[in-house]
Amino acid sequence: MIPSDHFVKFYAEIFKYLEKRGKGAVDEYYKTIAEHQKTHCLKLFREKGLAGMKEYWDSIIFEENCDADALLEEGRSYTFYMHGCPSLGKVLDNDAEACGIYCSHCPGWVLPVMSAAGFYCVYDLIRRDIPRCTFKVFASLEDARAFREVVRRRHPEDPGLTLCNFD
């Protein structure tokens, strides 16, 4: 049995396998993960909105031992600041070789769930080889677009670090 503590190391091996089979295989897997994650959090997001997101990720911060902060601006936005991602941290602390696309799985499931919940989300992956990122969820599309421009300006050399679920 793979202990739940080591799931992410197995996860990275799945992504390596799928990457060899092309982007379509990876994207299809993200859809599958998103459907599974909807069973954990979509009802909460739809019923409680941004406050429900804070409730969900506060429990994740605790259960997954994240070094993270979250800011809720009720009715406007929810921001998650990951200072030390335990998931990527475990993948990097690994006798198996690194997985270059590992970070993408997170927006890979979060963005479709946000779309299903009716919110606009922008990710700043910062870098793929350090365990840090930020994402911000907005009730307003206009606010989300404005924030996306801020994030895009941070990464002119790598547009793939800015991800969103709109436009």
Add this chain to the structure above:
Amino acid sequence: MKPEEMRYCSTGEVHLDFHGSTYVGLKYLLDHFGMEAVDEVLTATGQKVYKSIHERLKNGDTSELLCFWRYYLEREKCDFTLTENPDGTAVLELRECPALRQLAKEKIDDRPLICHATEKLNEAWCGGSPFEIAVEALPRGCRQTLRRKTVAK
């Protein structure tokens, strides 16, 4: 071996939902690419991610695997007994498998695939070593016997 001497010694909270995520990954590979894909990923996990356990077994040393079993099953609050023998062999009596327990909570009933993953991971660990792990099903778990391979006469 002490837990802190293992290659990976996780601490802090345990996020049991990850058993469901493991199942989703296994099922995705099976449905889209077949059992060969499941086995390829599990073999890579067993021999690359868990290189330390695998290499030790190849060198006749079961200490990290036994420590791994005890440490992580205790972290998952599992009902089990691990009987270790002086020659490094052992019997793991897993009366309630934490993965099956968690998946039941998520209303996922696919014991064959979960148990296949355990058997394949065991096989990967023991590949090229003098050991093998025999798995017998129990009502809510299994009995895993780590023993020396028998040489055909």
